[in-house]
Amino acid sequence: MSAPSNARVLPVTILGSEPLAPGFMRTSLACPDLACQIQPGQFFNISVPGDARELLRIPMSYVGADPSQGTVEIAFRIVGNGTRRLAGLPTGTRTDLIGPLGHGWRYPEGMRRALIVGGGSGVAPVMALAGRLARMDVEFHVVQGARTSREVIYENEIRALGAARFEVTTDDGSRGTKGFPTAVVGGLVASECYDQVYACGPQPMMRGIAELCRKAGVPCMVSLETGMGCGFGACATCAIDTVNGKRGVCVDGPVFDAEEVIW
Ligand SMILES: Cc1cc2nc3c(=O)[nH]c(=O)nc-3n(C[C@H](O)[C@H](O)[C@H](O)COP(=O)(O)OP(=O)(O)OC[C@H]3O[C@@H](n4cnc5c(N)ncnc54)[C@H](O)[C@@H]3O)c2cc1C
């Protein structure tokens, strides 16, 4: 199958990894062809060497890219065999990825203020977005949902990017508001005059935020993380129901208008 869009198989070298929080890693990759193309909200499918039984690549978003250095940073939660092996790859490991894939976040004309909501590992895909909004001089607020205070990630980076407001919710109440991000998003969308809400996280969180935004009449985009096979439209593993019929998360998303998704 020939490549859709400008996705290609690209060589990549692991530059280094370090723990970000319990169960979370941040990894730096050298991949100049990806660094100069990938846009916030897009993703790539990386091959993790070391286990010949594992045939599928791992879909991954990115936190930031430096085209001048040819580097891309990712952050991920270790949930299974693939992410465990990715976290353990030594510096200098060479592999490949397919990317950039999918369609990223969109920026409505005239946007002045936006709310970004990231839950769990969904914080990674919204970091590149926060960087883009900062460069566009759009005022942005951030709500981060974590299981516990120890899993709040990238706080310094989010503040350094200039978030005008940074709220934390934790499942166990060890930091910020006890509960899920929906516990604070309802009040914010009702009072803060956002032009756009952006959300990435667990499906129930995004469904809840979509509903709050619908009631408040605020446009909302979500980045969906379905299971994936190929990542480029060949297998239909990632199909979802939308008001426009079946859509493939890997080619039509992963970013969708929340109102398009049949939750
Ligand atoms: C477009 C896209 C972007 C992504 N970006 C990131 C990212 O930036 N950071 C990050 O931490 N993760 C991200 N993910 C999720 C990541 O791809 C999965 O966690 C990974 O593929 C799991 O592989 P594994 O072999 O370690 O676990 P597996 O053995 O495949 O699965 C282990 C467990 O995790 C569950 N699981 C697997 N994939 C997902 C998923 N997509 N959503 C929810 N549960 C899942 C499985 O049901 C199973 O219970 C993204 C996924 C998609 C589709």
Ligand code: FES
């Ligand atoms: S993952 Fe194969 S079509 Fe989307």
